[in-house]
Each structure stands twice: as structure tokens, then as C-alpha cells.
Amino acid sequence: MNFAGANVTIPFKETVLNFTTSLSESAKKIGAVNTIHFDKGKVLGENTDSVGFYRAYTNELKSLENKVIVIIGSGGAARAVCDTLITNISPARILIANRNVERAEQLVGHLKKSYNYDNAVALGMNSTALQQAIEEATGIIQTTPVGSGRYADQSPVAESFKFNSEQIVIDLIYNPVETLFLKQAGRAGARTRNGISMLLHQAAFSFTLWTGVTFPMDEVTPVVMKHIKQRTQEESA
Numbered sequence: 394m395n396f397a398g399a400n401v402t403i404p405f406k407e408t409v410l411n412f413t414t415s416l417s418e419s420a421k422k423i424g425a426v427n428t429i430h431f432d433k434g435k436v437l438g439e440n441t442d443s444v445g446f447y448r449a450y451t452n453e454l455k456s457l458e459n460k461v462i463v464i465i466g467s468g469g470a471a472r473a474v475c476d477t478l479i480t481n482i483s484p485a486r487i488l489i490a491n492r493n494v495e496r497a498e499q500l501v502g503h504l505k506k507s508y509n510y511d512n513a514v515a516l517g518m519n520s521t522a523l524q525q526a527i528e529e530a531t532g533i534i535q536t537t538p539v540g541s542g543r544y545a546d547q548s549p550v551a552e553s554f555k556f557n558s559e560q561i562v563i564d565l566i567y568n569p570v571e572t573l574f575l576k577q578a579g580r581a582g583a584r585t586r587n588g589i590s591m592l593l594h595q596a597a598f599s600f601t602l603w604t605g606v607t608f609p610m611d612e613v614t615p616v617v618m619k620h621i622k623q624r625t626q627e628e629s630a
Contacts, residue, residue, distance in 0.1 A: 397603035398430040406469025413438035425469030428599040442473035445595025457532040458482040466536035467491040467500040490516040535564040540572035548573040558582030569625045
């Protein structure tokens with residue numbers, strides 16, 4: 394059909410590895426693909442999430458250097474986030490929470506093997522250990538779909554979980570623009586960010602990969618913002 398490529402999203406970022414001809418060094422190390430590029434019959438796998446995450450939240454991430462960070466989720470997005478954190482800011486500890494603790498443990502093992510990072514710990518969701526971790530962490534990054542679509546009326550953590558005003562809380566969801574999770578954190582005074590900026594920056598990298606043209610960020614951003622706000626209003630009506 395003459396496509397230059399495509400984006401890949403939850404829950405296929407790891408599954409699609411099996412359908413690529415080759416992987417970029419970044420995609421190999423992360424173990425997930427969010428962008429595929431077709432070239433002369435080959436299917437090339439790339440990961441633009443890691444770069445997109447770093448470019449979107451550079452200022453926030455600088456404040457998390459050598460701090461304890463909680464990551465909710467252990468899929469492809471979580472892998473890209475871990476890549477950014479370990480490569481750029483050297484967290485004191487990364488606590489990975491997932492409903493399936495085995496999946497979180499697999500990611501912990503991956504970080505040790507691929508990054509020689511020994512300070513990652515797996516936790517279960519809604520466990521006492523996670524509740525304590527969220528209270529004590531400086532950074533909390535939510536990478537699951539809970540809070541959007543059919544899960545829009547849910548938060549990945551219980552209402553009883555306590556945030557604080559010293560924290561940076563990022564939710565990679567971009568529709569709605571403020572999830573229940575971000576509202577919980579915001580009520581405690583935490584510095585919150587949604588996923589719109591990462592959406593744009595990972596797309597910019599993918600766009601240039603497919604077209605060879607620089608992504609027109611200044612033109613695209615207001616259009617995307619308007620569209621997402623309209624969608625949020627329609628879905629909440």
C-alpha cells in the first residue's frame with residue numbers, strides 16, 4: 394500500500410519485535426518498538442519513545458537525578474522510560490509496579506542485563522510496598538492505559554495513596570488531558586504533566602524517519618491540543 398511506516402502502540406510494542414527484519418540499536422536495547430519503517434521490502438524497527446520522553450520532560454527529569462522513581466507499568470512504554478532515566482539521570486532507585494509482578498520482575502532483570510543497573514525493584518499494584526514507595530518517591534511515572542478510553546473513570550492507584558508537593562508526577566496518557574491519577578497528585582500539590590508533549594516529540598522523530606523532513610512542531614502543537622481538548626469534551630459530555 395506504499396506506506397512509509399507506522400506507529401505501534403499499547404499493547405503491541407514488544408509483540409511487533411517478531412515481525413521486523415532488523416532493529417535499531419535503541420530498539421534492541423530497550424526491547425520494544427513503537428515505530429516501523431518500510432524500506433525496500435524490509436521492516437525496520439525503531440524506538441522513538443525514549444528520545445520523545447527525554448525531549449518532552451527534560452526540565453522535570455533534571456530534578457530527578459539520583460532520586461527514587463516509581464514507574465507504574467512494565468510494558469513497552471515503561472521500557473523506554475527506563476532507558477531514558479538510566480541513560481540520562483542515573484536514578485538512585487527505580488521501583489516498577491505492575492498488576493502481574495512477574496512482568497515487573499522481567500523488566501528488572503532486563504535492566505540488570507542490558508544496562509548493568511542493579512537498583513531496580515519489582516512491586517505489586519495496590520500493595521503496601523507500592524503505597525509506601527509513592528509516598529517516599531520524588532518522581533512517579535504512569536505508563537499504563539488506565540485512565541483513558543474504557544478505563545477513563547479509573548486510576549491505577551487507590552484514592553488512599555498519598556502524594557506530596559515535592560513530587561514530579563507524569564502520566565503518559567494524553568486523552569483526557571488530566572487523568573484521575575493526575576488529579577490525585579495535583580490535589581496534593583505535586584507538579585504534574587500529561588503525555589501530550591511526549592506524544593508530539595516521539596511523533597517528530599518518527600515523522601523525520603519516514604519523510605526526511607523536519608517535523609513542524611510549532612504548527613502541529615496547537616492543532617493537536619485543540620483536537621485532544623475537543624475529544625475530551627465530547628467523551629465527557
